[in-house]
Amino acid sequence: MVIIAVPSSGSGGLNEIVSARFGRCASFTFITVENNEIKEVKSMPNPASDVMGGAGIHAAQVIANNNADGLIVGFLGPNAAQSLSALNIKIYQAPDKQLTVKEAMDLYLKGNLQTISSANVGAHYGMGRGRGRGGGMGRRSNF
């Protein structure tokens, strides 16, 4: 059994869109996978979305406290990557297009997602407008 965390839009769930941002996404959806099948889906608002600084670190802590073994993510900053690596959480690269959580999970279950080991964007990439408020748009608008 593994638990996969997916940063999601809205209040989370399989039908929501995967958020491109990690630290400042709206919600996390946690999917429990057993025998390569989705067993259970939980979601929660992301408490790190509006912290002043260190959102990536805080978000890594949140998904670790929810026992996540892996994370599917579009863009990952250096502090988040460092934290996830310290916590031994596997990172899967989401494709660069708009997907629902369900579609992303289907790719994961088919083994079509690549793991990444380091940051793929610079610090504060996902902050967009309104520094520290999490009110920005990031580069893409699929959340």
Add this chain to the structure above:
Amino acid sequence: MSEKPKIICVTGGKGGTGKTLVAVNIAIMFKNSGYKTLLIDGDSENPNTYLLMNGQLTRNSEVLFFKPKIIEEKCTKCGLCAQNCAPHALLHVDDSIPIPILTVCSGCRLCYKICPSDAIEPDFKVIGWTYTSKAYGVDLFIGELKPGEARSAAIIETLMENLEDIINNNPNKYDVIILDTAPGAHCDVELLIGNADIVIPVTEPTKFGKLDLLRIIDLIKLLEKDYRAIVNRSSLLGFKDQFMKELKDIGIHILGDIPLDKDIVNSYCQGIPIMDKTSQFDRMGEGYQAFLKIFENLKEWIHQKN
């Protein structure tokens, strides 16, 4: 001069306007006039003042920055440190020992102070160095930030703490102290301006120069300091009169201007300050005369303030 040394900050907002050139030559002119002079280079990312004076650096000390050290045997895994760490530099997962993420640690020591089981001890990392030197009769004190480190203000704080010690322990050691700043209007520059008696922003006759001058003057006013600006390369493309008028029209106080001058370029490239008594530069040259006039205006200004 009064008993306490006079502290003059040379700054300017824009990079490459000639802050260091002005700081070095003002220091040399004070030395020429018999004043005991200290020049502090507060541009910790480009500490190059000594190069304009052909100086050699001597490592003075390391600048240390706090980092938390977790004593695992004492840690109760309560997570209080992580909950209260504003930049989230402590990663805490339930029932495990917090992991410091040092790249975002601000060095505030809160974790060390609040840990209920004394499981966090202060540890330190080297983030830079200070150097001393002496060239052309002027003492130099220089701060350098280790490449890749972010907390440059800690280097400037170290320089200013040392300066305070010098003034408190030996008020007569120096008559004049010149502070040379980095470009910009950020906290490093603010710290230096805040420690000065008077401020000389150096600009150039371009739109960039004017914008950055206005920004640095805003900072100088915020710190309630008196300033007078120097326009360097004033003869650039013949805009001098127009530029000087623009500054005058918005009420900017001017200490003087320095025209484009071959001797200044030569002195800069050779690392021989143009105003040094032993230098071979033309005493009647435009650059030399401009510096003399600036020095007269500066002494007059200081005299008025006393």
